[in-house]
Amino acid sequence: MTVSRRKFFINLGKSAGYLALIASLPQIAWAKWNKKAFAATNLDVAIKEKFGTLAIVDSNEVKLKAPAIAENGAVVPIKVKTDLANVKSISLLVKDNPYPLVTTLHIGPGSLADIQIRIRMGKTSEVIALVEADGKLHRAKQLVKVTIGGCGG
Amino acid sequence: MSIKVKVKAKEKDGIVKAKMLIKHPMESGLRKNKEGILIPVHHLKEVKAEYQGVVIFQAEIGVGVAKDPFMAFSFKGTKGELFSVSALDSKGETGITETVIK
Numbered sequence: 001m002t003v004s005r006r007k008f009f010i011n012l013g014k015s016a017g018y019l020a021l022i023a024s025l026p027q028i029a030w031a032k033w034n035k036k037a038f039a040a041t042n043l044d045v046a047i048k049e050k051f052g053t054l055a056i057v058d059s060n061e062v063k064l065k066a067p068a069i070a071e072n073g074a075v076v077p078i079k080v081k082t083d084l085a086n087v088k089s090i091s092l093l094v095k096d097n098p099y100p101l102v103t104t105l106h107i108g109p110g111s112l113a114d115i116q117i118r119i120r121m122g123k124t125s126e127v128i129a130l131v132e133a134d135g136k137l138h139r140a141k142q143l144v145k146v147t148i149g150g151c152g153g
Numbered sequence: 154m155s156i157k158v159k160v161k162a163k164e165k166d167g168i169v170k171a172k173m174l175i176k177h178p179m180e181s182g183l184r185k186n187k188e189g190i191l192i193p194v195h196h197l198k199e200v201k202a203e204y205q206g207v208v209i210f211q212a213e214i215g216v217g218v219a220k221d222p223f224m225a226f227s228f229k230g231t232k233g234e235l236f237s238v239s240a241l242d243s244k245g246e247t248g249i250t251e252t253v254i255k
Contacts, residue, residue, distance in 0.1 A: 033198045038215040075219045094217060098183060102217030105226070108202075108209035112168070116225035120181070120217050 037101050043093060046101040047130070050091065051137060056130070059084070059138035064129040066142050073121040073146040080115050080129045080140075087113040088132040096125035121146045156197075156240045156248030162230075163255050169230035171202060171210075173238050174223050175248070181216040197222060199241045204230055230254055 040046035047056075065079035080090050090113060091104040102119045113131065121127075124145045131138040157176040162169050175197060182194030194216065202210040209228050230236070232254055239249040 033213050038213075092217075097217050098181075099215055099217060101215055103215060104213040105224075106211040106213070107226075108211065108228075109207060110204070110230070111209045111226060111228040114227050116223075117212075118219040118223045120179075120219050 034104075038099060040101065041099060043095050043100040043128075046093060046099075047137075050101060050104065051130075051132070054132070054135065054137050056137045056139050059131070059140060062129055062131050062138045062140035064127065064140040064142050066127050066144050068143075069145045069147070070121060071147050073123070073148055076119050076121050076127075076144060076146075078117055078119055078127065078129075080113075080131070082113045082131050082133075082138070084113065084131060084133045084138060086133050090115055091130040091132070092117070092119060093128045093130065094119065094121050094125050095128065097122050156242060156246055158200075158238050158240050158248045158250040160236070160238045160250045160252045161255075162236045162252055164230060164232045167229060167231075168227050169236070169254050170225065170227050171236065171238075172223070172225045173200065173202075174221065175200065175240050176221055177240075177242065179216065179218060179220045179222065183216075195243055197240055197242045200224065201239050201241075202226075202228075203237045203239075204228065205234070 037046050037049035040049055061082055061084050063081040070076045087107050089104050089106045092102040093100045094102055105115050107113055126141050127144050128141045159174040162171045177197050180192050180195040184192045186192055196216045197214045200212040201208055210226050234254050235251055236254050237251040241247050
């Protein structure tokens with residue numbers, strides 16, 4: 001069978017299209033991980049990489065629950081709860097960790113802004129919760145004392 | 154090797170509390186082995202929960218999350234319905250668990 005030049009190019013275009021589609025599929029599903037923000041070693045840089053220039057306000061409505069003294073920095077249980085409306089995400093940062101950004105939890109439709117997670121702390125530091133709602137970052141912080149670090153060693 | 158994801162979802166008064174426990178070493182890339190050589194980074198990147206075809210919770214995770222991460226969140230849901238949680242790590246390994254809301 002002979003393939004005309006025109007058909008050859010049409011087919012080439014089609015298969016390239018399929019390939020692009022296949023290649024893009026998993027990326028659509030898992031595209032959110034922000035490498036720059038997670039690799040930042042400075043608190044302010046991490047916040048900037050993650051949220052750009054969103055305004056930060058201290059808020060009493062963000063309830064951050066963390067232990068006052070964490071005996072083991074490898075496992076520090078944290079709870080964040082808020083009654084704010086339109087919560088998009090909740091981020092946790094540890095000021096003095098090698099990489100301050102710990103996690104960002106996106107709150108989808110039907111979910112409540114009431115989360116729990118266990119984090120790691122290298123040493124005694126401030127734990128900061130940033131709640132993204134209505135185009136603003138609502139902040140709550142607490143000092144957690146760590147007796148044994150959990151990041152390196 | 155796929156990631157092991159354990160999920161428990163319990164409904165009370167229209168609110169489902171979902172608890173997730175994921176088995177993962179969460180190597181930070183800062184730890185050294187006995188010979189003093191750095192252990193390469195290997196951590197979870199993302200955990201996603203789906204209910205009725207909608208992503209209701211999505212966690213971006215860095216190395217600051219504890220080993221074998223535990224997470225919990227709540228959402229509006231019904232008893233007996235399916236709820237799934239999937240995970241992805243920095244080596245591209247994935248894991249998924251489907252559970253029925255109790």
